[in-house]
Amino acid sequence: MKHHTPKLILLAFAGLFFLASCEYDYYVIPPEPLDPGDTITDTTWNDTTVVVDTISFAQDILPFFANKCEICHKGSTPPDLRASKAYSSLMNGGFVVPLKPDESSLYLSCKPGGSMKNYCSAAELKLLQRWILAGAKNN
């Protein structure tokens, strides 16, 4: 019986590590959406500080999709950027990670160097960035 003890101790340690790693996942504090007037240091734009505005998806983002993107993204090429589909297509398709423009392919593909850069002005890119930073709401 006695020679089983080291194995048991090892098992106990393995279990503890396992539990500790799970615990870490559970206790990660989610980032808070930025409020209008908050500032962030923006590494994409050479470490300048940008103020997060209130961006309306319906009023600021959808018209720009309609003008610049919808000609190609009207159903068969994801994301579907037609007004009635855009929000669900972006979210369900994983093109937007709320609060994280640098993990959102919508933002990354429109950035200089991205595959959609030619269709998106700097001002429109900033709109996308600020909308995502403010929580990417369907507002």
Ligand code: HEC
């Ligand atoms: C001339 C046609 C055309 C226009 C205009 C266009 N796209 Fe695209 N887009 C495509 C095609 C084709 C793909 C799929 C192949 C690829 O990724 O290049 C695509 C892919 C994408 C993707 C997915 C990229 C990825 O990494 O998964 C996103 C996001 C996107 N486009 C956003 C936009 C936005 C936003 C606009 C408007 C600013 C836009 N596109 C304008 C043709 C277009």
